[in-house]
Amino acid sequence: MSRREDAHAEVVRLLEAARAEAAGNWCDLVCQDVEHRLGLCAGDEKALDDPEYGAALDALRAILAVLDYVRRIGA
Numbered sequence: 001m002s003r004r005e006d007a008h009a010e011v012v013r014l015l016e017a018a019r020a021e022a023a024g025n026w027c028d029l030v031c032q033d034v035e036h037r038l039g040l041c042a043g044d045e046k047a048l049d050d051p052e053y054g055a056a057l058d059a060l061r062a063i064l065a066v067l068d069y070v071r072r073i074g075a
Contacts (some may be wrong), residue, residue, distance in 0.1 A: 001075075008075035015067040022060045030056040 001009070015053050034050045035042060 006075040008073075010072070011070055012067070015063065015070060017058070019063050019067055022056075022063055025054075027056045027060055 030053050031047050032042075034040070034047045034053045035044060038046065038050065040046055048057075
């Protein structure tokens with residue numbers, strides 16, 4: 001691969017890692033904190049209305065959008 005292709009692959013890898021961390025850990029932990037703070041049961045959809053959890057989900061969506069954009073641009 002060329003240096004450009006290698007660099008593109010690295011950007012994609014890092015964005016995928018950010019997506020995995022945000023989706024698999026950070027958003028889940030924010031949701032758990034919101035559920036605890038509001039006294040909700042795990043998985044209660046009322047957590048989706050919380051601004052803090054909504055902001056975390058917005059950030060995750062932004063990561064996904066950037067990852068999609070970078071993949072479409074290509075190397």
